[in-house]
Amino acid sequence: MTQRDLAIIGAGPAGMAAAAQAAAFGLSVTLLDEQPRPGGQIYRDVDRAAGLRGEVLGADYAHGTTLTSALRQSGVEHISGAVVWAIEDGFRLSYTRAGRAAQLTAGRILLATGALERPMPLPGWTLPGVMTAGAGQILLKQSGVLARRAVLVGSGPLLYLIAAQMVRAGTPPAAMVETQSLSDMTRAARHLTGALRGWRYMIKGLKMLAEIRRAGVPRYTGATGIAIEGADRAEAVRFTSRGRAQRLACDTVFLHHGVVPNTQAARSLDVAHIWNSAQACFVPQLDAWGESSVQDVYIAGDGGGIGGAKAAEVAGRLAALQIAQQSGQLPASNRDAQAAPLRRALAHELAARPFLDAAYPPCAEALAPADSTVICRCEEVTAGDIRGYAKLGCTGPNQTKAFGRAGMGPCQGRYCGLTVTALLSAAHGQPPDTTGHYRIRPPLKPVTLGELAAMEDAGQDAAE
Amino acid sequence: MNPASPFLETEDAPRVDVSFDGASLSLPDGANLAAALLAVGVEVFRHTPVSGAPRAPFCMMGACFDCLVEVDGVTRQACMMEVSEGLVLTRPQAGEAWE
Numbered sequence: 001m002t003q004r005d006l007a008i009i010g011a012g013p014a015g016m017a018a019a020a021q022a023a024a025f026g027l028s029v030t031l032l033d034e035q036p037r038p039g040g041q042i043y044r045d046v047d048r049a050a051g052l053r054g055e056v057l058g059a060d061y062a063h064g065t066t067l068t069s070a071l072r073q074s075g076v077e078h079i080s081g082a083v084v085w086a087i088e089d090g091f092r093l094s095y096t097r098a099g100r101a102a103q104l105t106a107g108r109i110l111l112a113t114g115a116l117e118r119p120m121p122l123p124g125w126t127l128p129g130v131m132t133a134g135a136g137q138i139l140l141k142q143s144g145v146l147a148r149r150a151v152l153v154g155s156g157p158l159l160y161l162i163a164a165q166m167v168r169a170g171t172p173p174a175a176m177v178e179t180q181s182l183s184d185m186t187r188a189a190r191h192l193t194g195a196l197r198g199w200r201y202m203i204k205g206l207k208m209l210a211e212i213r214r215a216g217v218p219r220y221t222g223a224t225g226i227a228i229e230g231a232d233r234a235e236a237v238r239f240t241s242r243g244r245a246q247r248l249a250c251d252t253v254f255l256h257h258g259v260v261p262n263t264q265a266a267r268s269l270d271v272a273h274i275w276n277s278a279q280a281c282f283v284p285q286l287d288a289w290g291e292s293s294v295q296d297v298y299i300a301g302d303g304g305g306i307g308g309a310k311a312a313e314v315a316g317r318l319a320a321l322q323i324a325q326q327s328g329q330l331p332a333s334n335r336d337a338q339a340a341p342l343r344r345a346l347a348h349e350l351a352a353r354p355f356l357d358a359a360y361p362p363c364a365e366a367l368a369p370a371d372s373t374v375i376c377r378c379e380e381v382t383a384g385d386i387r388g389y390a391k392l393g394c395t396g397p398n399q400t401k402a403f404g405r406a407g408m409g410p411c412q413g414r415y416c417g418l419t420v421t422a423l424l425s426a427a428h429g430q431p432p433d434t435t436g437h438y439r440i441r442p443p444l445k446p447v448t449l450g451e452l453a454a455m456e457d458a459g460q461d462a463a464e
Numbered sequence: 465m466n467p468a469s470p471f472l473e474t475e476d477a478p479r480v481d482v483s484f485d486g487a488s489l490s491l492p493d494g495a496n497l498a499a500a501l502l503a504v505g506v507e508v509f510r511h512t513p514v515s516g517a518p519r520a521p522f523c524m525m526g527a528c529f530d531c532l533v534e535v536d537g538v539t540r541q542a543c544m545m546e547v548s549e550g551l552v553l554t555r556p557q558a559g560e561a562w563e
Contacts, residue, residue, distance in 0.1 A: 126530075127518070128507050128519060129507065130522070131523070134525065135522060135524035135525070139471070143495055143499035144474040145471050148472050232508065251470030380512060409529065410529035411528050
Protein backbone atom coordinates (compact mmCIF):
# COMPACT_ATOMS: atom_id res chain seq x y z
CA MET A 1 0.00 0.00 0.00
CA THR A 2 1.27 3.44 -0.90
CA GLN A 3 2.53 5.36 2.14
CA ARG A 4 2.65 9.16 1.98
CA ASP A 5 3.63 11.94 4.35
CA LEU A 6 0.46 13.80 3.46
CA ALA A 7 -2.83 12.96 1.76
CA ILE A 8 -4.98 15.87 0.61
CA ILE A 9 -8.62 15.47 -0.32
CA GLY A 10 -9.94 18.02 -2.77
CA ALA A 11 -8.20 19.75 -5.69
CA GLY A 12 -9.76 23.19 -5.29
CA PRO A 13 -7.73 26.27 -4.38
CA ALA A 14 -6.89 25.12 -0.82
CA GLY A 15 -5.92 21.59 -1.84
CA MET A 16 -3.90 22.60 -4.88
CA ALA A 17 -2.01 25.36 -3.04
CA ALA A 18 -1.29 23.13 -0.04
CA ALA A 19 -0.13 20.25 -2.21
CA ALA A 20 2.36 22.32 -4.18
CA GLN A 21 3.61 24.05 -1.03
CA ALA A 22 4.06 20.84 0.96
CA ALA A 23 5.86 19.16 -1.95
CA ALA A 24 8.21 22.13 -2.15
CA PHE A 25 9.33 21.31 1.40
CA GLY A 26 10.14 17.76 0.37
CA LEU A 27 7.03 15.97 1.63
CA SER A 28 5.57 13.10 -0.33
CA VAL A 29 2.02 14.16 -1.17
CA THR A 30 -0.98 12.51 -2.80
CA LEU A 31 -3.90 14.71 -3.81
CA LEU A 32 -7.21 12.92 -4.34
CA ASP A 33 -10.10 14.57 -6.13
CA GLU A 34 -13.45 13.43 -7.51
CA GLN A 35 -13.31 15.47 -10.71
CA PRO A 36 -11.46 14.45 -13.87
CA ARG A 37 -9.45 17.69 -13.86
CA PRO A 38 -8.16 19.95 -11.05
CA GLY A 39 -9.86 23.19 -9.99
CA GLY A 40 -12.53 22.25 -7.49
CA GLN A 41 -15.92 23.86 -8.06
CA ILE A 42 -14.71 27.47 -8.09
CA TYR A 43 -12.06 26.80 -10.74
CA ARG A 44 -13.92 23.90 -12.29
CA ASP A 45 -12.17 22.74 -15.46
CA VAL A 46 -10.23 26.01 -15.51
CA ASP A 47 -7.45 24.77 -17.79
CA ARG A 48 -9.91 24.18 -20.61
CA ALA A 49 -12.56 26.79 -19.82
CA ALA A 50 -10.29 29.79 -19.19
CA GLY A 51 -9.25 29.64 -22.85
CA LEU A 52 -12.71 28.95 -24.23
CA ARG A 53 -14.82 31.17 -22.00
CA GLY A 54 -12.40 33.41 -20.08
CA GLU A 55 -14.19 36.60 -21.14
CA VAL A 56 -17.46 35.35 -19.75
CA LEU A 57 -16.09 33.82 -16.56
CA GLY A 58 -13.76 36.67 -15.65
CA ALA A 59 -10.18 37.22 -14.46
CA ASP A 60 -10.78 35.86 -10.94
CA TYR A 61 -11.74 32.54 -12.48
CA ALA A 62 -8.74 32.50 -14.84
CA HIS A 63 -6.49 32.94 -11.78
CA GLY A 64 -7.12 29.25 -11.13
CA THR A 65 -4.70 28.34 -13.93
CA THR A 66 -1.79 29.59 -11.79
CA LEU A 67 -2.74 26.96 -9.20
CA THR A 68 -3.23 24.13 -11.69
CA SER A 69 0.10 24.81 -13.37
CA ALA A 70 1.91 25.02 -10.01
CA LEU A 71 0.31 21.69 -9.10
CA ARG A 72 1.48 20.09 -12.35
CA GLN A 73 5.04 21.31 -11.79
CA SER A 74 5.13 20.25 -8.13
CA GLY A 75 5.57 16.53 -8.66
CA VAL A 76 2.56 15.84 -6.45
CA GLU A 77 0.71 12.63 -7.25
CA HIS A 78 -2.75 13.83 -8.30
CA ILE A 79 -5.29 11.01 -8.42
CA SER A 80 -8.26 12.41 -10.32
CA GLY A 81 -11.70 10.87 -10.50
CA ALA A 82 -11.12 9.40 -7.03
CA VAL A 83 -14.07 9.17 -4.67
CA VAL A 84 -12.85 8.83 -1.07
CA TRP A 85 -15.33 6.78 0.94
CA ALA A 86 -13.49 6.03 4.17
CA ILE A 87 -10.72 7.55 6.27
CA GLU A 88 -9.62 5.37 9.15
CA ASP A 89 -7.28 5.99 12.06
CA GLY A 90 -3.67 6.02 11.32
CA PHE A 91 -4.53 7.15 8.47
CA ARG A 92 -5.82 4.71 5.93
CA LEU A 93 -7.85 6.11 3.06
CA SER A 94 -10.15 4.04 0.90
CA TYR A 95 -11.27 5.39 -2.44
CA THR A 96 -12.80 4.30 -5.71
CA ARG A 97 -11.39 5.16 -9.09
CA ALA A 98 -12.52 3.87 -12.49
CA GLY A 99 -14.68 1.15 -10.96
CA ARG A 100 -11.98 -0.15 -8.67
CA ALA A 101 -11.41 0.44 -4.96
CA ALA A 102 -7.94 1.23 -3.65
CA GLN A 103 -6.25 2.33 -0.45
CA LEU A 104 -3.32 4.42 0.66
CA THR A 105 -1.89 5.44 4.01
CA ALA A 106 -0.66 8.85 5.05
CA GLY A 107 0.91 10.32 8.19
CA ARG A 108 -1.18 13.46 7.96
CA ILE A 109 -4.45 14.38 6.31
CA LEU A 110 -5.56 17.70 4.90
CA LEU A 111 -9.25 17.99 4.11
CA ALA A 112 -9.86 20.59 1.41
CA THR A 113 -13.39 19.49 0.70
CA GLY A 114 -14.80 22.96 0.15
CA ALA A 115 -18.38 24.06 0.39
CA LEU A 116 -21.85 22.95 -0.51
CA GLU A 117 -24.70 25.20 -1.36
CA ARG A 118 -26.85 25.88 1.69
CA PRO A 119 -30.06 23.85 1.40
CA MET A 120 -32.90 26.15 0.25
CA PRO A 121 -36.04 24.10 0.85
CA LEU A 122 -38.92 25.99 -0.76
CA PRO A 123 -42.15 24.59 -2.16
CA GLY A 124 -41.28 22.98 -5.50
CA TRP A 125 -37.49 22.90 -5.03
CA THR A 126 -37.29 19.21 -5.92
CA LEU A 127 -38.82 19.69 -9.40
CA PRO A 128 -36.68 19.05 -12.49
CA GLY A 129 -35.54 22.43 -13.78
CA VAL A 130 -34.65 23.64 -10.29
CA MET A 131 -30.92 23.64 -9.62
CA THR A 132 -28.45 25.37 -7.36
CA ALA A 133 -26.85 28.54 -8.71
CA GLY A 134 -23.54 26.72 -8.35
CA ALA A 135 -24.88 24.00 -10.65
CA GLY A 136 -25.73 26.68 -13.19
CA GLN A 137 -22.15 27.91 -13.03
CA ILE A 138 -20.77 24.41 -13.36
CA LEU A 139 -22.84 23.92 -16.52
CA LEU A 140 -21.30 27.09 -17.92
CA LYS A 141 -17.72 26.48 -16.76
CA GLN A 142 -17.37 22.84 -17.63
CA SER A 143 -19.78 22.46 -20.53
CA GLY A 144 -20.56 25.88 -22.00
CA VAL A 145 -24.24 25.13 -21.38
CA LEU A 146 -26.52 28.07 -20.54
CA ALA A 147 -30.08 28.24 -19.29
CA ARG A 148 -32.21 30.10 -21.85
CA ARG A 149 -35.02 31.29 -19.57
CA ALA A 150 -33.85 31.19 -15.98
CA VAL A 151 -35.00 32.93 -12.82
CA LEU A 152 -32.36 33.35 -10.13
CA VAL A 153 -33.76 33.10 -6.62
CA GLY A 154 -32.13 33.92 -3.29
CA SER A 155 -29.39 36.32 -2.25
CA GLY A 156 -25.69 36.93 -2.20
CA PRO A 157 -22.59 37.56 -4.27
CA LEU A 158 -22.67 34.22 -6.13
CA LEU A 159 -26.14 35.05 -7.44
CA TYR A 160 -24.81 38.32 -8.89
CA LEU A 161 -21.77 36.57 -10.31
CA ILE A 162 -23.74 33.97 -12.22
CA ALA A 163 -26.18 36.64 -13.42
CA ALA A 164 -23.29 38.77 -14.71
CA GLN A 165 -21.69 35.76 -16.39
CA MET A 166 -24.99 34.90 -18.07
CA VAL A 167 -25.29 38.49 -19.29
CA ARG A 168 -21.76 38.35 -20.74
CA ALA A 169 -22.56 35.03 -22.41
CA GLY A 170 -25.53 36.63 -24.18
CA THR A 171 -28.33 34.84 -22.31
CA PRO A 172 -29.26 37.10 -19.37
CA PRO A 173 -31.50 35.61 -16.70
CA ALA A 174 -35.21 36.32 -17.13
CA ALA A 175 -35.29 37.86 -13.64
CA MET A 176 -33.67 37.93 -10.22
CA VAL A 177 -35.87 37.26 -7.21
CA GLU A 178 -33.84 38.42 -4.21
CA THR A 179 -34.70 37.75 -0.61
CA GLN A 180 -32.51 40.34 1.13
CA SER A 181 -34.38 43.37 2.41
CA LEU A 182 -33.58 47.00 3.06
CA SER A 183 -33.25 46.26 6.78
CA ASP A 184 -30.57 43.65 6.01
CA MET A 185 -28.62 46.35 4.19
CA THR A 186 -29.09 48.76 7.10
CA ARG A 187 -27.80 46.14 9.52
CA ALA A 188 -24.86 45.44 7.23
CA ALA A 189 -23.92 49.12 7.06
CA ARG A 190 -22.08 48.96 10.39
CA HIS A 191 -19.62 46.53 8.80
CA LEU A 192 -19.01 48.86 5.88
CA THR A 193 -15.81 50.45 7.20
CA GLY A 194 -14.24 47.04 7.69
CA ALA A 195 -15.50 45.92 4.32
CA LEU A 196 -13.80 48.82 2.57
CA ARG A 197 -10.45 47.22 3.48
CA GLY A 198 -11.63 44.51 1.12
CA TRP A 199 -12.46 47.20 -1.44
CA ARG A 200 -11.61 44.96 -4.38
CA TYR A 201 -14.60 42.76 -3.59
CA MET A 202 -16.88 45.71 -3.04
CA ILE A 203 -15.94 47.20 -6.41
CA LYS A 204 -16.35 43.84 -8.09
CA GLY A 205 -19.84 43.58 -6.61
CA LEU A 206 -20.83 47.05 -7.79
CA LYS A 207 -19.53 46.29 -11.29
CA MET A 208 -21.57 43.09 -11.46
CA LEU A 209 -24.70 44.93 -10.33
CA ALA A 210 -24.10 47.55 -13.03
CA GLU A 211 -23.72 44.82 -15.68
CA ILE A 212 -26.98 43.22 -14.57
CA ARG A 213 -28.77 46.58 -14.57
CA ARG A 214 -27.47 47.54 -18.02
CA ALA A 215 -28.76 44.23 -19.40
CA GLY A 216 -32.22 45.17 -18.17
CA VAL A 217 -32.62 42.10 -15.94
CA PRO A 218 -35.65 42.72 -13.69
CA ARG A 219 -34.75 42.54 -9.97
CA TYR A 220 -37.30 41.94 -7.24
CA THR A 221 -35.93 42.42 -3.71
CA GLY A 222 -37.32 41.57 -0.28
CA ALA A 223 -39.16 38.63 -1.86
CA THR A 224 -41.30 36.45 0.43
CA GLY A 225 -43.72 33.59 -0.02
CA ILE A 226 -41.53 32.08 -2.75
CA ALA A 227 -42.82 28.89 -4.40
CA ILE A 228 -41.81 27.09 -7.57
CA GLU A 229 -44.78 25.91 -9.58
CA GLY A 230 -44.98 23.02 -12.00
CA ALA A 231 -46.43 19.57 -12.45
CA ASP A 232 -43.50 17.51 -13.73
CA ARG A 233 -40.96 20.32 -14.01
CA ALA A 234 -40.46 23.94 -12.98
CA GLU A 235 -42.80 26.22 -14.89
CA ALA A 236 -42.92 29.43 -12.86
CA VAL A 237 -41.80 31.17 -9.68
CA ARG A 238 -44.45 32.77 -7.50
CA PHE A 239 -43.60 35.29 -4.74
CA THR A 240 -44.49 38.62 -3.19
CA SER A 241 -42.25 41.68 -3.49
CA ARG A 242 -43.02 45.20 -2.23
CA GLY A 243 -46.52 44.09 -1.36
CA ARG A 244 -47.31 42.80 -4.85
CA ALA A 245 -47.91 39.18 -5.83
CA GLN A 246 -45.81 38.11 -8.81
CA ARG A 247 -45.67 35.06 -11.06
CA LEU A 248 -42.75 34.67 -13.45
CA ALA A 249 -42.89 31.91 -16.07
CA CYS A 250 -39.52 30.20 -16.63
CA ASP A 251 -37.79 26.96 -17.62
CA THR A 252 -35.02 26.92 -15.04
CA VAL A 253 -34.73 28.16 -11.46
CA PHE A 254 -31.30 28.68 -9.90
CA LEU A 255 -31.45 28.76 -6.10
CA HIS A 256 -28.81 30.29 -3.88
CA HIS A 257 -28.57 31.70 -0.40
CA GLY A 258 -24.99 31.15 0.50
CA VAL A 259 -22.64 28.23 0.81
CA VAL A 260 -21.73 26.21 3.90
CA PRO A 261 -18.71 24.06 4.74
CA ASN A 262 -18.81 20.50 3.45
CA THR A 263 -18.06 18.81 6.76
CA GLN A 264 -18.90 15.22 5.82
CA ALA A 265 -15.34 13.83 5.87
CA ALA A 266 -14.35 15.85 8.95
CA ARG A 267 -17.37 14.59 10.86
CA SER A 268 -16.56 11.01 9.92
CA LEU A 269 -13.21 11.55 11.69
CA ASP A 270 -14.96 12.96 14.78
CA VAL A 271 -13.50 16.43 14.31
CA ALA A 272 -15.16 18.84 16.77
CA HIS A 273 -17.51 21.39 15.17
CA ILE A 274 -19.14 24.53 16.55
CA TRP A 275 -22.04 26.67 15.33
CA ASN A 276 -21.02 29.90 13.62
CA SER A 277 -24.01 32.19 14.08
CA ALA A 278 -22.73 34.90 11.69
CA GLN A 279 -22.67 32.36 8.84
CA ALA A 280 -25.49 30.18 10.24
CA CYS A 281 -23.63 26.90 9.83
CA PHE A 282 -21.40 24.46 11.63
CA VAL A 283 -17.66 24.95 11.21
CA PRO A 284 -14.86 22.66 12.38
CA GLN A 285 -12.82 23.95 15.33
CA LEU A 286 -9.39 24.78 13.94
CA ASP A 287 -6.23 26.45 15.21
CA ALA A 288 -4.51 29.26 13.31
CA TRP A 289 -2.80 26.71 11.05
CA GLY A 290 -5.93 24.75 10.26
CA GLU A 291 -5.25 21.79 12.56
CA SER A 292 -8.44 20.25 13.90
CA SER A 293 -9.26 18.67 17.26
CA VAL A 294 -8.02 15.36 15.83
CA GLN A 295 -4.24 15.21 15.76
CA ASP A 296 -2.67 15.34 12.30
CA VAL A 297 -6.01 16.17 10.64
CA TYR A 298 -5.95 19.60 8.98
CA ILE A 299 -8.71 21.49 7.21
CA ALA A 300 -8.19 24.37 4.79
CA GLY A 301 -10.48 26.40 2.59
CA ASP A 302 -14.25 26.76 2.69
CA GLY A 303 -14.56 23.39 4.41
CA GLY A 304 -13.12 25.13 7.49
CA GLY A 305 -15.42 28.17 7.27
CA ILE A 306 -16.59 30.21 4.30
CA GLY A 307 -13.98 32.69 3.08
CA GLY A 308 -13.88 32.32 -0.69
CA ALA A 309 -11.33 31.05 -3.20
CA LYS A 310 -8.43 33.39 -2.45
CA ALA A 311 -8.74 32.87 1.31
CA ALA A 312 -8.82 29.12 0.67
CA GLU A 313 -5.58 29.30 -1.30
CA VAL A 314 -3.85 31.16 1.53
CA ALA A 315 -5.24 28.79 4.17
CA GLY A 316 -3.89 25.87 2.15
CA ARG A 317 -0.41 27.37 2.18
CA LEU A 318 -0.57 28.09 5.92
CA ALA A 319 -1.57 24.49 6.66
CA ALA A 320 1.27 23.23 4.47
CA LEU A 321 3.80 25.35 6.39
CA GLN A 322 2.70 23.86 9.68
CA ILE A 323 2.63 20.33 8.29
CA ALA A 324 6.16 20.82 6.95
CA GLN A 325 7.29 22.11 10.34
CA GLN A 326 5.73 19.17 12.17
CA SER A 327 7.32 16.78 9.71
CA GLY A 328 10.73 18.21 10.54
CA GLN A 329 11.18 19.81 7.12
CA LEU A 330 10.95 23.44 8.22
CA PRO A 331 12.27 25.18 11.35
CA ALA A 332 9.60 27.01 13.34
CA SER A 333 11.27 30.37 12.79
CA ASN A 334 11.19 29.88 9.02
CA ARG A 335 7.59 28.78 9.21
CA ASP A 336 6.59 31.92 11.08
CA ALA A 337 8.50 34.21 8.75
CA GLN A 338 6.79 32.66 5.73
CA ALA A 339 3.40 32.73 7.43
CA ALA A 340 3.45 36.44 8.28
CA PRO A 341 2.62 37.78 4.78
CA LEU A 342 0.07 34.99 4.33
CA ARG A 343 -1.74 36.01 7.51
CA ARG A 344 -1.88 39.62 6.28
CA ALA A 345 -3.27 38.43 2.95
CA LEU A 346 -5.87 36.28 4.72
CA ALA A 347 -7.07 39.21 6.87
CA HIS A 348 -7.39 41.28 3.71
CA GLU A 349 -9.37 38.55 1.94
CA LEU A 350 -11.77 38.19 4.86
CA ALA A 351 -12.34 41.92 5.42
CA ALA A 352 -15.55 42.14 3.38
CA ARG A 353 -16.99 38.91 4.81
CA PRO A 354 -18.89 40.33 7.86
CA PHE A 355 -20.56 42.90 5.58
CA LEU A 356 -21.55 40.22 3.05
CA ASP A 357 -22.81 37.87 5.77
CA ALA A 358 -25.03 40.64 7.19
CA ALA A 359 -26.20 42.09 3.86
CA TYR A 360 -27.19 38.74 2.33
CA PRO A 361 -28.54 36.55 5.13
CA PRO A 362 -30.02 33.18 4.24
CA CYS A 363 -33.69 33.36 3.26
CA ALA A 364 -35.68 33.10 6.50
CA GLU A 365 -38.47 30.99 4.97
CA ALA A 366 -35.99 28.38 3.78
CA LEU A 367 -34.40 28.20 7.23
CA ALA A 368 -37.82 27.44 8.73
CA PRO A 369 -39.74 25.81 5.86
CA ALA A 370 -43.50 25.31 5.81
CA ASP A 371 -44.74 21.96 7.11
CA SER A 372 -45.55 20.66 3.64
CA THR A 373 -42.10 21.44 2.17
CA VAL A 374 -39.79 18.49 1.50
CA ILE A 375 -36.52 19.01 3.36
CA CYS A 376 -34.82 15.63 2.84
CA ARG A 377 -34.70 15.32 -0.95
CA CYS A 378 -33.61 11.67 -0.92
CA GLU A 379 -36.29 10.26 1.36
CA GLU A 380 -38.90 12.99 0.77
CA VAL A 381 -39.28 13.87 4.43
CA THR A 382 -41.08 17.17 5.06
CA ALA A 383 -40.45 19.93 7.60
CA GLY A 384 -43.78 18.97 9.19
CA ASP A 385 -42.56 15.38 9.60
CA ILE A 386 -39.50 16.60 11.53
CA ARG A 387 -41.61 18.91 13.72
CA GLY A 388 -43.88 15.92 14.39
CA TYR A 389 -40.93 13.74 15.43
CA ALA A 390 -39.80 16.53 17.76
CA LYS A 391 -43.24 16.44 19.42
CA LEU A 392 -42.88 12.68 19.83
CA GLY A 393 -39.67 13.25 21.79
CA CYS A 394 -37.04 13.15 19.08
CA THR A 395 -34.28 15.46 20.34
CA GLY A 396 -31.40 14.96 17.94
CA PRO A 397 -30.76 14.60 14.19
CA ASN A 398 -29.61 11.00 14.52
CA GLN A 399 -32.98 10.05 15.96
CA THR A 400 -34.81 11.59 13.02
CA LYS A 401 -33.15 8.94 10.90
CA ALA A 402 -34.77 6.24 12.99
CA PHE A 403 -38.10 8.05 13.17
CA GLY A 404 -38.50 8.78 9.49
CA ARG A 405 -35.39 8.12 7.40
CA ALA A 406 -34.39 11.79 7.09
CA GLY A 407 -30.73 11.80 6.10
CA MET A 408 -30.75 8.08 5.27
CA GLY A 409 -30.70 8.45 1.47
CA PRO A 410 -27.68 8.39 -0.80
CA CYS A 411 -26.74 12.03 -0.13
CA GLN A 412 -26.41 11.05 3.53
CA GLY A 413 -27.77 14.28 4.90
CA ARG A 414 -25.63 16.64 2.84
CA TYR A 415 -28.74 18.58 1.76
CA CYS A 416 -30.96 18.20 4.83
CA GLY A 417 -28.53 18.13 7.77
CA LEU A 418 -28.59 21.84 8.55
CA THR A 419 -32.36 22.05 8.07
CA VAL A 420 -33.01 19.13 10.41
CA THR A 421 -30.78 20.71 13.06
CA ALA A 422 -32.57 24.06 12.63
CA LEU A 423 -36.04 22.50 12.89
CA LEU A 424 -35.19 20.47 15.99
CA SER A 425 -33.46 23.47 17.61
CA ALA A 426 -36.54 25.62 17.02
CA ALA A 427 -38.92 22.91 18.26
CA HIS A 428 -36.99 22.38 21.49
CA GLY A 429 -35.86 25.98 22.01
CA GLN A 430 -32.22 24.99 22.15
CA PRO A 431 -29.12 26.22 20.31
CA PRO A 432 -27.75 24.27 17.31
CA ASP A 433 -24.64 23.25 19.29
CA THR A 434 -26.92 21.43 21.75
CA THR A 435 -29.01 19.85 19.01
CA GLY A 436 -25.93 18.71 17.13
CA HIS A 437 -25.62 17.28 13.65
CA TYR A 438 -25.91 13.91 11.94
CA ARG A 439 -23.18 11.48 12.86
CA ILE A 440 -21.44 10.64 9.61
CA ARG A 441 -20.22 7.10 9.11
CA PRO A 442 -18.37 5.52 6.22
CA PRO A 443 -18.90 4.93 3.43
CA LEU A 444 -18.94 8.68 2.80
CA LYS A 445 -20.11 7.89 -0.73
CA PRO A 446 -21.66 4.66 -1.93
CA VAL A 447 -19.22 1.96 -3.00
CA THR A 448 -20.37 -1.12 -4.91
CA LEU A 449 -19.43 -4.73 -4.19
CA GLY A 450 -17.92 -4.89 -7.67
CA GLU A 451 -15.63 -1.99 -6.85
CA LEU A 452 -14.62 -3.64 -3.57
CA ALA A 453 -14.02 -6.96 -5.28
CA ALA A 454 -11.71 -5.20 -7.71
CA MET A 455 -9.75 -3.62 -4.81
CA GLU A 456 -6.12 -3.09 -5.66
CA ASP A 457 -4.22 -5.07 -3.08
CA ALA A 458 -0.56 -4.22 -3.22
CA GLY A 459 0.39 -6.98 -0.77
CA GLN A 460 -1.41 -9.64 -2.73
CA ASP A 461 0.01 -8.40 -6.02
CA ALA A 462 3.50 -8.73 -4.56
CA ALA A 463 2.83 -12.29 -3.37
CA GLU A 464 1.52 -13.48 -6.72
CA MET B 465 -28.70 21.96 -30.74
CA ASN B 466 -32.16 21.05 -29.59
CA PRO B 467 -34.52 24.03 -29.92
CA ALA B 468 -36.87 22.42 -27.41
CA SER B 469 -34.24 22.24 -24.68
CA PRO B 470 -34.35 24.83 -21.89
CA PHE B 471 -30.56 24.94 -22.29
CA LEU B 472 -28.31 26.34 -24.94
CA GLU B 473 -25.11 24.61 -26.03
CA THR B 474 -22.49 27.19 -26.92
CA GLU B 475 -19.87 24.90 -28.38
CA ASP B 476 -19.58 22.31 -31.09
CA ALA B 477 -17.77 19.10 -30.29
CA PRO B 478 -17.61 15.77 -32.11
CA ARG B 479 -20.71 13.82 -31.10
CA VAL B 480 -21.25 10.17 -30.28
CA ASP B 481 -24.35 8.04 -29.97
CA VAL B 482 -25.63 6.93 -26.59
CA SER B 483 -28.98 5.50 -25.60
CA PHE B 484 -31.06 6.81 -22.74
CA ASP B 485 -34.05 4.75 -21.70
CA GLY B 486 -34.26 3.27 -25.19
CA ALA B 487 -34.00 6.60 -27.02
CA SER B 488 -30.97 7.24 -29.20
CA LEU B 489 -29.19 10.52 -28.40
CA SER B 490 -26.23 12.26 -29.99
CA LEU B 491 -24.04 13.85 -27.29
CA PRO B 492 -20.69 15.67 -27.31
CA ASP B 493 -17.86 13.16 -26.82
CA GLY B 494 -16.17 13.54 -23.42
CA ALA B 495 -18.73 16.05 -22.14
CA ASN B 496 -20.16 15.95 -18.64
CA LEU B 497 -22.97 13.41 -18.99
CA ALA B 498 -25.57 15.25 -16.90
CA ALA B 499 -24.92 18.54 -18.69
CA ALA B 500 -25.06 16.84 -22.09
CA LEU B 501 -28.38 15.15 -21.32
CA LEU B 502 -29.87 18.44 -20.10
CA ALA B 503 -28.64 20.22 -23.21
CA VAL B 504 -30.40 17.82 -25.58
CA GLY B 505 -33.64 18.25 -23.70
CA VAL B 506 -33.76 15.33 -21.24
CA GLU B 507 -35.82 16.84 -18.45
CA VAL B 508 -36.50 13.91 -16.13
CA PHE B 509 -33.55 11.67 -15.17
CA ARG B 510 -35.28 9.39 -12.69
CA HIS B 511 -38.24 9.00 -10.36
CA THR B 512 -37.91 8.81 -6.60
CA PRO B 513 -38.37 5.49 -4.82
CA VAL B 514 -40.67 7.02 -2.18
CA SER B 515 -43.34 8.91 -4.15
CA GLY B 516 -42.30 8.40 -7.76
CA ALA B 517 -41.66 12.13 -8.16
CA PRO B 518 -39.56 13.17 -11.18
CA ARG B 519 -36.00 14.37 -10.57
CA ALA B 520 -33.16 15.88 -12.59
CA PRO B 521 -29.68 17.22 -11.84
CA PHE B 522 -29.65 19.63 -8.90
CA CYS B 523 -26.08 20.24 -7.65
CA MET B 524 -23.90 19.08 -10.60
CA MET B 525 -21.06 18.30 -8.16
CA GLY B 526 -21.76 14.83 -6.88
CA ALA B 527 -23.40 15.84 -3.59
CA CYS B 528 -27.17 15.53 -4.10
CA PHE B 529 -27.57 12.19 -5.97
CA ASP B 530 -30.62 13.50 -7.86
CA CYS B 531 -29.12 12.79 -11.31
CA LEU B 532 -28.83 9.02 -10.81
CA VAL B 533 -28.87 6.91 -13.95
CA GLU B 534 -28.23 3.23 -14.48
CA VAL B 535 -25.23 2.13 -16.54
CA ASP B 536 -24.69 -1.58 -17.13
CA GLY B 537 -26.88 -2.34 -14.14
CA VAL B 538 -24.96 -0.02 -11.81
CA THR B 539 -26.59 3.15 -10.46
CA ARG B 540 -24.29 6.12 -10.96
CA GLN B 541 -24.31 9.90 -10.75
CA ALA B 542 -24.58 11.33 -14.27
CA CYS B 543 -22.89 14.57 -13.18
CA MET B 544 -19.77 12.59 -12.26
CA MET B 545 -19.52 10.78 -15.61
CA GLU B 546 -18.31 11.69 -19.05
CA VAL B 547 -20.02 10.92 -22.36
CA SER B 548 -18.51 8.04 -24.32
CA GLU B 549 -19.56 6.23 -27.49
CA GLY B 550 -22.20 3.58 -27.02
CA LEU B 551 -23.14 4.30 -23.41
CA VAL B 552 -26.37 2.48 -22.58
CA LEU B 553 -28.24 4.38 -19.89
CA THR B 554 -31.55 3.60 -18.30
CA ARG B 555 -33.65 5.41 -15.76
CA PRO B 556 -33.25 3.62 -12.43
CA GLN B 557 -36.47 1.85 -11.55
CA ALA B 558 -38.34 3.39 -8.63
CA GLY B 559 -37.25 1.56 -5.52
CA GLU B 560 -33.96 0.51 -7.01
CA ALA B 561 -32.14 3.77 -6.45
CA TRP B 562 -29.25 3.68 -4.02
CA GLU B 563 -30.28 2.91 -0.52
